Amino acid sequence: MTIETERLFLRPFRESDANDVFEYLAEPEVNCFASMKLHSLEEAMREMKKRMGETGFYFAVVLKENEKVIGEIEAYPESDEPRDDDGSPKDTFSPCWMLNKAYQGKGYAYEAAHAFFDYLFKEKGARRIYAYTEDYNVASQRLCEKLGMRREGLFIEFVSFVGKPDGTPIYENTYQYAVLKREWR
Numbered sequence: 001m002t003i004e005t006e007r008l009f010l011r012p013f014r015e016s017d018a019n020d021v022f023e024y025l026a027e028p029e030v031n032c033f034a035s036m037k038l039h040s041l042e043e044a045m046r047e048m049k050k051r052m053g054e055t056g057f058y059f060a061v062v063l064k065e066n067e068k069v070i071g072e073i074e075a076y077p078e079s080d081e082p083r084d085d086d087g088s089p090k091d092t093f094s095p096c097w098m099l100n101k102a103y104q105g106k107g108y109a110y111e112a113a114h115a116f117f118d119y120l121f122k123e124k125g126a127r128r129i130y131a132y133t134e135d136y137n138v139a140s141q142r143l144c145e146k147l148g149m150r151r152e153g154l155f156i157e158f159v160s161f162v163g164k165p166d167g168t169p170i171y172e173n174t175y176q177y178a179v180l181k182r183e184w185r
């Protein structure tokens with residue numbers, strides 16, 4: 001599956017994407033992606049092999065002009081909360097998005113996320129798309145707002161992705177944003 005926009009392709013990962021992905025995952029910018037950190041090109045190549053089978057919900061964001069992978073976007077179907085695996089429809093999605101720092105501030109994240117939301121709502125049965133973002137992550141909040149997502153709440157000390165040197169967890173305050181299919185333009 002490939003999604004095409006004016007300047008981008010969203011397509012499944014390939015083994016040859018390792019270099020480009022290592023460029024932005026050698027030092028993940030935000031704590032929520034700390035566990036995705038890649039320590040070497042070899043690790044990036046192994047990671048690409050794992051991702052290659054993911055064809056419907058996990059996409060490389062690729063610049064049309066030179067075929068460079070400049071980031072990624074993904075979301076898998078979930079049931080609405082608090083139901084989990086009780087047979088309820090999996091019509092809820094929570095996207096993760098990340099761009100190489102060198103390609104931020106050019107509207108690519110919005111272009112990719114808008115096309116991805118359109119695909120989830122129109123082709124993948126999405127009813128509700130929600131996003132979590134740290135209270136200090138203004139770029140991600142701005143992206144949610146540009147996508148027409150509603151700010152639904154702020155969860156205080158909601159989650160911890162990293163700890164202090166002494167092992168004490170560092171908790172993040174997290175905003176939740178969401179948009180429904182019936183609200184999607």
Ligand SMILES: CC(C)(COP(=O)(O)OP(=O)(O)OC[C@H]1O[C@@H](n2cnc3c(N)ncnc32)[C@H](O)[C@@H]1OP(=O)(O)O)[C@@H](O)C(=O)NCCC(=O)NCCS
Nearest residue numbers: 029030097098099104105106107108109110132133139140
């Ligand atoms: C969150 C993230 C993906 C947002 O990316 P981004 O590049 O800032 O987002 P956009 O694509 O919307 O671009 C933003 C700016 O590009 C500019 N822009 C928009 N369209 C443009 C175009 N067609 N041409 C040139 N510039 C454009 C605008 O200045 C826009 O800002 P504004 O709309 O607020 O004025 C990025 O900051 C990132 O990867 N962060 C690290 C990972 C992360 O935090 N992920 C989320 C965890 S919750």
